[in-house]
Amino acid sequence: MGAKDMFANLGSIIASLMFVWAMFQQYVPYQLQHNIEKYCQILVRFVYPYIQIRFDELSGDYDFFRSEAYTAIQTYLSSRSCTQAKKLKADIAKNSQSLALRMDDHEEVADEFQGLKLWWASGKEVSNTPSWWTPEEKRYYRLTCHKRHRELILGPYLNHVIKEGKAIEARNRQRKLYTNSDSKWSHVVLKHPATFQTLAMDPEKKKEIVEDLIAFSKAEEFYERVGRAWKRGYLLYGPPGTGKSSMIAAMANLLGYDLYDLELTSVKNNTELRKLLMEVSSKAIILIEDIDCSLDLTGQRKKKKKKKEKDEAKEKKDPKQKPEKEEKETEESKVTLSGLLNFIDGLWSACGGERLIVFTTNYVEQLDPALIRSGRMDKHIELSYCRFEAFKGLAKNYLQIESHPLFGRIRELLDEANLSPADVAEHLMPKRASGDPTVSLESLIQGLEKAKEDARLKAEEEAKKNDQAAKEEAKDQEKEVTTEE
Incomplete structure (x- = not known):
């Protein structure tokens, strides 16, 4: 028997089955149809070793709200969809900072959990009578797994999917x-x-x-x-x-x-x-x-x-006069x-x-x-003043250099002068169009030398003030001794 004859026979069988099904729906009473379908489903469940779990996109009595479980599953499956699904949808999700890819309707991807094989399929139902509270299309995800793993799937696996999906969503969202x-x-x-x-x-x-x-x-x-x-x-x-x-x-x-x-x-x-x-x-x-x-x-x-x-x-001394500071503090x-x-x-x-x-x-x-x-x-x-190790990081970021002949002098000055990383970064900003790092490093050296000199002058001034205060204190003590005598 050739391939052409095989397809012809297959077409005849399908046509015959469709004719029988049409006759069954037209002449068999509805109650009998219902009973036959129920027993057929029981027979299929007995023979078919898999269970299916469906997650609808919309939840609530009137399908107003998007299901959190559906959103988490969609995010979780996004990475697997990129490598397995043949048809994908691309969009920038709300509050996200990256392009989101997900499998198109009626696509299927596989997943593994603790050595078990599972299948996720995306589906869509079209309503014949849409209204303002019932959307025209209802999307869903269907999970298929072997029935002997029911407890593992309904517990640890689904918890893992929801948790991981929310974690991925948190990482991708706009902060x-x-x-x-x-x-x-x-x-x-x-x-x-x-x-x-x-x-x-x-x-x-x-x-x-x-x-x-x-x-x-x-x-x-x-x-x-x-x-x-x-x-x-x-x-x-x-x-x-x-x-x-x-x-x-x-x-x-x-x-x-x-x-x-x-x-x-x-x-x-x-x-x-x-x-x-x-x-x-x-x-x-x-x-x-x-x-x-x-x-x-x-x-x-x-x-x-x-x-x-x-x-x-x-x-209490002047009740009519309210202190200005107290009035401010009440606010x-x-x-x-x-x-x-x-x-x-x-x-x-x-x-x-x-x-x-x-x-x-x-x-x-x-x-x-x-x-x-x-x-x-x-x-x-x-977070203290800039030292040489921190300076090297700034030089690499700002000037894209990791070494320079002037680094030795800068190391010495950073040990003696106090400049904040913000001040050091300001000196490292490009000084001219050529982008020569030497110009920026020389500017930093000048800034460090000035900071060192300012610190020296400030220390001398503080020392003078301390000496003057000590002298005045000594004079006051002499006056007190003289008064007592």
Whole structure:
């Protein structure tokens, strides 16, 4: 029998089956049809060794909402679709920073989990009677697996798919920079280019920070096992211009976290602070810059109490005259140290999960010890003046050089003079169109020599002031002795 005869016979068989099916639907009563179909399905289930799980795109009674499970599965399957599916759809997803590829309708891809083989298929149903609450097309994903692995699939595997899909979505989304005003958060897209590769600091210290951040982001099970909230506090301190803001942006870019810049002076009270912090999403960095400048959050509480008592005494002398400073303070923030601490490591700290809390300050000695102890600010990072190792990183980034005859002189000056990384970077900016690095390095040498000389003059001036103060103190002591005699 030739191929042509085989196809002819196959066509005849299919046509005969279609004719029988048409007759069956037309002449067999509906109830009997239903019973026959039910028993056929039971027979198929008995013979067919696979189960199927369907995940619809839309959820809810009226199909208004997009299913979170569907979105996570779609993201999870995107990488597998690129290598297996023959037809793909390409689009830029909402709040994403990259092109998203997914398999087209009626495509199938395979997956493996702990040695098991599974199949995902995408499907689409078209409604014959669409309405304003029922979409014309309903998409879905169907998972097919062997029925003897039901427990493994319904438990660990699906949890793995949903978790991994959400993690991929978080990595690909556009990071946002939030700020608070009028008791609400508003945001813009965070596009700060800083990374740990571009930061000017000691390589060993940089490596330690990166490893600590990555370990934190992967430590969900550890924090749950030891009974601690999944959060970590960082205190960044050092002179102005040493890279505190760049460090924070590099943290956000490394971990893919959103950044919430909390302005405490615009928060009215502890209740409003709690409300704002409860709205912070997971995978976020909560930043409070220059925390030493915030009211009632430093070690100056006793000093402020004395000022308040002094103002009250003045008011008693002249009740009609209200001190100008007191009137201003009534309009300022009423956030207290205890209110902030309750959220950092109190019961409220467990709400949200996977958060970094970062404080910055130029004067760490002014902070209240209760604010920066271990368990609240877990890691203290000092960002100091630029030294030679940090300079080499800047030279590589700005001038694209790793060595130069002037590096020896610069090393000597960096050990003797104090310039912040921001000041060093300013000298390394291209000085002319030719891009000759020698010009920039010579400019840096001049800046370092000037800083060294300024430091010397300042030290001499301070010494003179100290000598003068000592002489005046000695004269006062002589006068006191003379008076007593």
